[in-house]
Amino acid sequence: MAHTAVDATNPAAGDDPSRRDFIHIAALTAAAGGGLAAIWPFVAQMNPSADTLALASVEYDLTKIEPAQQVTINWRGKPLFIRNRTPEQIAAAVKDDHAALRDPQTDAERHKEGKAQWLVLVGSCTHLGCVPTVGGGEYGGWFCPCHGSHYDTSGRIRKGPAPKNLAVPDYAFLSDTKVKIG
Amino acid sequence: MLRKVTLLAAALLLVGGPALANSGVEKPMAVDFSFEGPFGRFDQAQLQRGYKVYREVCAACHSMSMVAFRNLGDPGGPFFDPKYSAATGQTSNDNPVVKALAADTQVPDIDGETGDAITRPATPADYFPSPFPNVIAAKAGNGGIAPPDLSLMAKAREGGPEYIASLLQGFGPPAHGVTLAPGQHYNRYFPGGVIGMAPPLAPDKVTFDDGSKSTVKQQAEDVAAFLMWAAEPHMEARKQMGFSVMIFLILFSGLLYASYRRVWRGESH
């Protein structure tokens, strides 16, 4: 009558071992499956909640921005740059369309058709998320003070550690002077 | 053993309800709502009618500050359309019916340029606007008692939606011995019998788009169902998940029992 833990896993006399094992394996599998399924709500709760996802889009009146100026507005918790570019800045950007770019894009791809003057960008450096300062750097666009990334007047990465151009959000012109972002 | 536990819990449940001390107050009428029971679901047409009653009648005095227009188009909601759900990569924000209903309503805002208080048409992300700017104004406009917020009303009163449906139909001449001050009304379902709210519903006060006859009973039950949805918008998801969980647990318990019998076979205990 000596009992050890091993006894239960050994088939007893006159027992069908495969059926016996099957029940234990099925029970353990169901426990593991149920446990895994139960984890999901605890992970999913960390994703953005419904009210966060429903955050209203931002509308902005462009008449308030003087030429060569930029405004920074808060959009979904991140800075958003709206820049009124001068013809020289646009020309400088277009000139470099076919230069050796780390993330090749033409200037035309980065603004709405016929609205070359207006550049709308997410103001987070694509390196590690700092906010670049306007007008700085070797290319006259933006310069990120954290780790020295230089962006040109189209917001393209030209020098420094950042891998990508400054992101262009989804936006649309509601009229000639009003944009809606998001 | 567990049966005893369940009975104990059930017994404790029964005593949990408060004693109705007021004489002359009736228990809520039994209403056969579609959402009752473990498989109950909201009747979408009823929720839509209920929303109309709320918007055209109740909203004049009662806020519903925890419900946003987008919620109207959420799964289980009055204007849910599977075309605008997570399955299609869209949200209730894109639902045109929800957008139109939101745009019908003006909400307060701050002008982004001048900082002045303005009103603008609502968007799906906006919450239902309150009829009064603050509690003091709500009190002042209603004889000293602010009309309660309706977001959770169906869960915040004993009897829930049946109580609400009964209350809305329970107005009448005061019971014997009850005297009413100006601005007070008699309601046989309201604790104490004296309520500040005037009878809000009347036949044909709301025109239902689906052709349902607009009786007080219909309006009362529809708005009660709508308030139940507003208080518990995930009820359908809850019951559906509960069904799968129960099936799993019963099968799992069966497996464990079989496993238990095998392990203990031949052991005296």
Place this chain on the structure above:
Amino acid sequence: MSGHSTYEPKNGFSRWLDARLPVGRLVWDSFVDYPTPRNLNYWWTFGGILSLCLAVQLITGIVLAMHYTPSAATAFNSVEHIMRDVNYGWLLRYMHANGASMFFIAVYIHMLRGVYYGSYKSPREVLWILGCVIYLLMMATAFMGYVLPWGQMSFHGAVVITNLLGAFPVVGDAITTLLWGGFAVDEPTLKRFFSLHYLLPFMIAGVVILHVWALHVVGQNNPTGVEPKSKADTLPFTPYATVKDGFAMSLFVILFATFVFYLPDALGHADNYIPANPLVTPSHIVPEWYFLPFYAILRAIPDKLMGVLAMFGAIACIFALPWLDTSKVKSMRYRPQARLYFFIFLVACVILGFCGAKLPDDQVIPGLETFQLLDSKLNSWVWLSRVATLYYFAYFLLVMPLLGLFEKPLPTPETISSPVLGGDKKD
């Protein structure tokens, strides 16, 4: 952990680790090879069920704290934000709220099992006391947790319970002011209750470890109350106890899921869906069901200080139980008279629960007119609760000490595996 460890490291790494930090050996000795009496019935599965309850409360609680804001202005709305907007928030919150009730159902069964089978008697006094400490911490945690949604019941429940402490002479007012952090239950109170509600469960977990440690030193009691004498009396914990505990847990989770998915608000109170308003008290304040018997004892005594003392005394009796009971026989299976008094005690506790939920002066038997006795009619909940309170204390302070001296218990078996003929198998 009786006897020698039978743990044998199977490979090089476990041998290496075993010489440095023998966690594998600890787990093996405590939860695999650990000898359990072979005659344990299903009432013994509630220890495992309680550890499941604690785990569920801890995990759901930590997750809820990611979304909850402990501020008087936003607490109520943040709970509704969880219910409406957070992914599966309704599930997490209903699990946490109903999980508390499940925890108390399980702990009451666990405690009553201990009383019935004499699990508090030598050498298990420290084990019992540690269990009582856990119960006390659970009550504190549950009370503070109920305050957090900042609904009407939360708020006024907190007002009533904190005012209890004001009953103590001299220091009472200082204590309540200290608890409140102000002149009434308010913002500071909510914030400190949240902090403590987060802390106490980890203290519970710590005492649970001590409780399990103490259990493994003295070994489990069993339905006969006779200590195991040979290997024939025991079975290894795994797989025998694990599979039985697992099965019982699964059944318990079915009960839990019934509440979470189909009756989520049944154990709560409608008034707690109304935001806290310090200027209006709900017409009928009742605590959660698991506090009702103590609440009834409190209200049974017409004097404020004496009522509070009686309530704390009722809990103190449970602590003192190992020294109140004079019987040499552990299990009530062999104590027919003790069994009778135990079941009356059970009924008294349920009656106290009913009394705690009712208005004191309401009639117990509707329509029956009785005479006035002191402060209330005889046919009133307050008088019923006085009778039950009297029995509650008499059970601990008279029945327990005297019965052991005068009763004639049935013969107990020599060993667990040789039950005496005609032994009562009923529980």
